[in-house]
Amino acid sequence: xxxxxxxxxxxxxxxxxxxxxxxxxxxxxxxxxxxxxxxxxxxxxxxxxxxxxxxxxxxxxxxxxxxxxxxxxxxxxxxxxxxxxxxxxxxxxxxxxxxxxxxxxxxxxxxxxxxxxxxxxxxxxxxxxxxxxxxxxxxxxxxxxxxxxxxxxxx
Amino acid sequence: xxxxxxxxxxxxxxxxxxxxxxxxxxxxxxxxxxxxxxxxxxxxxxxxxxxxxxxxxxxxxxxxxxxxxxxxxxxxxxxxxxxxxxxxxxxxxxxxxxxxxxxxxxxxxxxxxxxxxxxxxxxxxxxxxxxxxxxxxxxxxxxxxxxxxxxxxxxxxxxxxxxxxxxxxxxxxxxxxxxxxxxxxxxxxxxxxxxxxxxxxxxxxxxxxxxxxxxxxxxxxxxxxxxxxxxxxxxxxxxxxxxxxxxxxxxxxxxxxxxxxxxxxxxxxxxxxxxxxxxxxxxxxxxxxxxxxxxxxxxxxxxxxxxxxxxxxxxxxxxxxxxxxxxxxxxxxxxxxxx
Numbered sequence: 137x138x139x140x141x142x143x144x145x146x147x148x149x150x151x152x153x154x155x156x157x158x159x160x161x162x163x164x165x166x167x168x169x170x171x172x173x174x175x176x177x178x179x180x181x182x183x184x185x186x187x188x189x190x191x192x193x194x195x196x197x198x199x200x201x202x203x204x205x206x207x208x209x210x211x212x213x214x215x216x217x218x219x220x221x222x223x224x225x226x227x228x229x230x231x232x233x234x235x236x237x238x239x240x241x242x243x244x245x246x247x248x249x250x251x252x253x254x255x256x257x258x259x260x261x262x263x264x265x266x267x268x269x270x271x272x273x274x275x276x277x278x279x280x281x282x283x284x285x286x287x288x289x290x291x
Numbered sequence: 292x293x294x295x296x297x298x299x300x301x302x303x304x305x306x307x308x309x310x311x312x313x314x315x316x317x318x319x320x321x322x323x324x325x326x327x328x329x330x331x332x333x334x335x336x337x338x339x340x341x342x343x344x345x346x347x348x349x350x351x352x353x354x355x356x357x358x359x360x361x362x363x364x365x366x367x368x369x370x371x372x373x374x375x376x377x378x379x380x381x382x383x384x385x386x387x388x389x390x391x392x393x394x395x396x397x398x399x400x401x402x403x404x405x406x407x408x409x410x411x412x413x414x415x416x417x418x419x420x421x422x423x424x425x426x427x428x429x430x431x432x433x434x435x436x437x438x439x440x441x442x443x444x445x446x447x448x449x450x451x452x453x454x455x456x457x458x459x460x461x462x463x464x465x466x467x468x469x470x471x472x473x474x475x476x477x478x479x480x481x482x483x484x485x486x487x488x489x490x491x492x493x494x495x496x497x498x499x500x501x502x503x504x505x506x507x508x509x510x511x512x513x514x515x516x517x518x519x520x521x522x523x524x525x526x527x528x529x530x531x532x533x534x535x536x537x538x539x540x541x542x543x544x545x546x547x548x549x550x551x552x553x554x555x556x557x558x559x560x561x562x563x564x565x566x567x568x569x570x571x572x573x574x575x576x577x578x579x580x581x582x583x584x585x586x587x588x589x590x591x592x593x594x595x596x597x598x599x600x601x602x603x604x605x606x607x608x609x610x611x612x613x614x615x616x617x618x619x620x621x622x623x624x625x626x627x628x629x630x
Contacts, residue, residue: 150487150615157488157496160531162452169449217445226447233447242447250443253343267446 173232176225180236184209206237213241218249243267295418298512300505301479308417310625311470312363313581316355318433318459321570321578324559329582330460331358337434337459345383348432351461352377353388356428359463359581363470365424370394370465372416372425374409376401377573378436378457385429394426402602403527404481405429406462406577407621410598411478413466414623423468430461431572440491440607453493455529455571458558462577464585473588473596477513477624481505483604485617491610495532495555495568498601501618502528503539505599509622510545517547521593524584525620526576526600527555529568554579576600594627 184205191201213236216222222242226233233239247266251259265272297303315330322333332354339347352375360367373392375385376399389396401408409427416422434444436457442448466475484504488497502525510516517523528536533553540547554576555569580598587593604617 153486153500154488157493157531157535160496160534161493164452217447220445223445223447227449229447230449239447242445246443246445246447249445250438267442 169230172228173230175232176229177232177235180209180233180238184236209237210241213238214245217242217245222246240268240271243271297477298508300481300508301477301512302411302415303477303513304414304418304475306418306420306468307474307476308414308466308468309470309472309474310464310585311467311472312359312365312465313463313585314355314359314362315462315578315582316351316358316460317574317578317582320433320456320564321458321460321558324564326558326579326583329586330578331355331362331582334459337432344432344435344438345379346387348377348379348430348435348459348461349384349387351432351459352384352428352430352463353391355430355461355463356388356392356394356426359426359428359465363465363467365465367392367394369424370426371422372397372413373428374399374413374425375428376405376409377430378402379439384432384435401600401619401621402604403431403571403573403575404600404602404619404621405573406526406580407598407600407623408602410464410466410475410623411480411621413464414475414478417466417468425466426463427466428461428463429573429577431457431459431574431577433457433459433572436572450567451492452567453490453495453529453531454567455494455527455555455569456559456564456566457572458527458570458575458578460572460574460578462574462579462581464581473585473625473627475623476626477509477622479505479509479512479622479624481508481620481622483617483619485615487615489610489613489615491605491616493531494527494571494603494616495529496535497603497605497616498618498620499528499532499535500539502532502536502599502601502620503543505620505622506536506540506547506597507543507545509597509624513624517545517550520550520595520597520624522584522595523547523551523597524557524576524579524599525551525553525555526598526602527569527571528553528601529555529571530561531568532601557583573600588625588627591627596625598623598625 188205248264251263316332341347373394377384413427484501558570559566599622601620
């Protein structure tokens, strides 16, 4: 009984402290962050749209133009990561540069660069997907689930 | 009987150990900060001519030890112990440096509290008559800490306002039972305290209760008051942790506001250098103490200092398993002779 009281006292003390700390923590500037995210994210999408339209204007089919555009955007994301520019964009843009596919490229290339010193197998090879891995696992997982639904419902 | 023990957590030295010399090495960013004139070596390149960040950190620690020894007019062979630790797994920087230096070595892990942990134990060894000369040293490196605890450097992620910036730096102090320099008079060893903070981006709040507890216990054990000190300085609590510590210590009846500061706030200009809540890491209190504070004590602009390095005892595993962050803080009182 006494042990339980002690436990409860501990929890309330921790709660009290966490609430006290919460009041001290400055809020991030949500408005400024949102504006940055909106414009940088929008800019990345506009560039991709421009590339897509250009290929289509040259008479390439929509599916092929989509594929080429994705390849170019992934390359750009990886290239800017290699030059050390993408992290500087990300610091300001936040979700604006994480959500587009260039951010996905950044999340794969940055650990690959970082862990090169540990070798190509246990460094680059095993750490490359340490950040993008969860996205792939749940991305593939949900596409399988949706695929099955589609398969059974469309019959 | 423990005749040198004072109260519950404090030791009062009888053959007061003397800090006869110190040296510091810092990275380029720290060299651009407000304390740049107080550092011995400012690296131009934070790889320091090595192949990896970890080896660069180890070299920084090793070279700082050598510089501190020669500034104290000693030889490496005079050093009877090296008390050292760092943030990397299995103390890579400290043990690799000790491998090259060949000084008998105790590896310590106290996270960012390592500077005062090593000074505390070193002072006890000297006062106990177990050594004449020894070195207490620690280091941290922004890039090696980032890759171990957080994300790859090139990942485009945003830091919250409470995040702190790991200092690239090393500080070494030579302790001796004979010579000139400030003396270590008291040591208050801290307890591990955890009030349930789980946000690894808010280490200041996680460590502040430990710092406050150690400071209050120091005053209770010694009977000293905050006015006794010219400077009470915590290791790396940053903006939020400093404010919390001040309030928690005041709550126990001690007002330290007038003399209190934090190494994490001294080393960077948070606004200009974009370091958010301030500096952190073992190298933060090590370079600020061995550089700025030690030199100010030699110039007698500061005479009585209570240094409290603060550590967050989390690991990547404990954080991923959702555990809260335990904090630790050790206090060392360093005082100039009268006259």
